[in-house]
Amino acid sequence: MTARYSWRAGVGFAVGAVLLFAVAPVALSDFRLSLLAKYLCLAMVAVGIGLAWGRGGLLTLGQGVFFGLGGYAMAMHMKLADAGPGEMPDFMQLYGQLDALPWWWRPFASPWFALPATVLLPMLVAFLLGSLVFRRRVRGAYFAILSQALAAAMVILLIGQQGTTGGTNGLTDFQGFFGYDLDDPVNQRMVYFIVAGVLLLLLAIARQLMLSRYGELLVAVRDSEERVRFLGYNPANVKLVAYVAAAGMAGLAGALFVPAVGIINPALIGIVPSIEFVIGVAVGGRATLLGPVLGAVAVAWAKTALSEEFPAAWTYLQGLLFVLVVAFLPGGLASLVRMVRRRRPPPDPAPVSPAPVVSPQEVRA
Numbered sequence: 001m002t003a004r005y006s007w008r009a010g011v012g013f014a015v016g017a018v019l020l021f022a023v024a025p026v027a028l029s030d031f032r033l034s035l036l037a038k039y040l041c042l043a044m045v046a047v048g049i050g051l052a053w054g055r056g057g058l059l060t061l062g063q064g065v066f067f068g069l070g071g072y073a074m075a076m077h078m079k080l081a082d083a084g085p086g087e088m089p090d091f092m093q094l095y096g097q098l099d100a101l102p103w104w105w106r107p108f109a110s111p112w113f114a115l116p117a118t119v120l121l122p123m124l125v126a127f128l129l130g131s132l133v134f135r136r137r138v139r140g141a142y143f144a145i146l147s148q149a150l151a152a153a154m155v156i157l158l159i160g161q162q163g164t165t166g167g168t169n170g171l172t173d174f175q176g177f178f179g180y181d182l183d184d185p186v187n188q189r190m191v192y193f194i195v196a197g198v199l200l201l202l203l204a205i206a207r208q209l210m211l212s213r214y215g216e217l218l219v220a221v222r223d224s225e226e227r228v229r230f231l232g233y234n235p236a237n238v239k240l241v242a243y244v245a246a247a248g249m250a251g252l253a254g255a256l257f258v259p260a261v262g263i264i265n266p267a268l269i270g271i272v273p274s275i276e277f278v279i280g281v282a283v284g285g286r287a288t289l290l291g292p293v294l295g296a297v298a299v300a301w302a303k304t305a306l307s308e309e310f311p312a313a314w315t316y317l318q319g320l321l322f323v324l325v326v327a328f329l330p331g332g333l334a335s336l337v338r339m340v341r342r343r344r345p346p347p348d349p350a351p352v353s354p355a356p357v358v359s360p361q362e363v364r365a
Contacts, residue, residue: 009207012290013200020196030185037192037260039300040199044253046281046296047202048246053278054286055210056242057222059140062147063250063277065154066122068269070251072158073121074258075171076105077114082175085109090173097163105164111178115255122251123244130243134236139225148271155270170265177259191259198256199293202249207289209245218242276303279322285332295332 024036045063052058079089092098107113129150133143158165165171180187209215220228221235228235258264267273276299284295302321306314329335 013204016200016203020200021193024196025189025192030188033192034188034260035304037195038257039297040195041253041257041260042277042280042300043293043296044199044202044256045250045277046284046292047199047206048249049277049281050286050289050292051206051209051249052242052246053281054288054292055215055222056218056239057139058239058243058246059144059278060147060243060246061144061271061274061278062149062151063246064151064269064271064274065147066126066247066250067254067257067273067277068154068158068264068266069122069125069254070118071254071258071264071269072165072171073108073114073117073251074255075174075264076108077111078174078177078258079171080105080109081178089171091166091169091171092163095163102164118255119248119251122247122254126244126247127240130240131236134239134243137236148274151269151271151274155266158266158269166265168266170263170268171258172263172265174259174262182259182262191256195256195260198252202252203289203293206249210289214238214241276318279318281332283322283325283332285334287331288334291332291334294334298333 020040025033028036045067049060049063052060079091083089088098088101092101108117133146138146158170159168161167174182176182177187177191180190182188182191217228217233217238218241221233221238225235228238254264254269257268277296280296280299281292282295283299284293285291299318299321303314303318306317310317325332
């Protein structure tokens with residue numbers, strides 16, 4: 001059974017690699033390819049939510065916080081690299097509120113600090129928050145509300161610090177990405193390939209976690225937390241690992257979102273974007289590995305398409321899509337495959353040849 005699933009997974013990853021690295025760059029224009037890179041960054045966040053929510057039952061409505069931490073960490077490094085050694089970023093000079101670079105900006109000038117910070121900083125925040133929340137047995141709607149409150153608090157903090165974070169405008173107008181000119185279409189494609197490769201890597205990591213003994217324990221905590229506690233395990237630690245892993249994936253997604261899209265601001269990390277992350281996972285199917293990715297890409301694409309056609313009503317259409325999926329497909333779009341398999345007629349039984357008739361004379365003989 002394990003060998004069969006491994007074979008299927010290998011084929012699935014191979015097909016995904018062909019679609020992302022061979023088909024998409026040829027079939028899509030540079031503009032559409034950059035949009036796909038944006039969608040894939042959102043899909044990275046969905047992979048973490050699928051692990052924490054689909055497997056662990058943790059309704060994480062504040063993933064925008066970790067997405068923003070990773071995005072701002074990368075953006076700060078890129079702004080400092082554009083400004084040059086010892087110089088202040090352009091927006092700080094424009095606002096004129098500072099005479100020198102803030103002390104907490106300076107470490108981000110080094111790529112050896114900024115790159116790990118895009119992942120480790122969100123994981124650290126998630127570890128501190130999760131340690132306090134899970135050990136006090138906060139769960140369900142209370143955990144969801146708390147995570148939303150954290151996202152709202154972060155947005156307020158970023159908007160209030162205009163001189164150091166760019167305020168509502170955020171950080172934008174990046175010129176280079178580790179020495180590569182982002183205005184060059186070739187380098188933009190390079191960023192897309194990096195995003196696609198990282199997404200496949202995160203899928204492989206999530207699959208390994210789901211199929212491991214830890215993944216089984218995470219499902220057990222979701223289904224019966226008290227029983228797991230009676231068996232000698234600490235459910236708080238089990239949930240904490242999933243929460244921290246999802247935060248790291250969201251931070252990495254935010255870090256790659258910045259060079260792929262060219263901006264990071266509070267509007268991308270608040271309550272509404274955090275809910276949209278969850279909507280994509282629910283639409284795709286939170287209990288599967290690939291469902292959250294497909295759902296996130298589909299919802300992001302629908303958002304772009306609907307906003308182009310119906311700029312005043314696309315949010316209502318997006319909400320309607322979520323309601324329809326929850327009402328008629330609780331398992332998400334991924335459940336359609338299982339429904340089709342169940343409706344297939346069973347194979348005809350193999351014909352059974354009748355037993356040979358034995359006469360009484362043959363029995364006496």
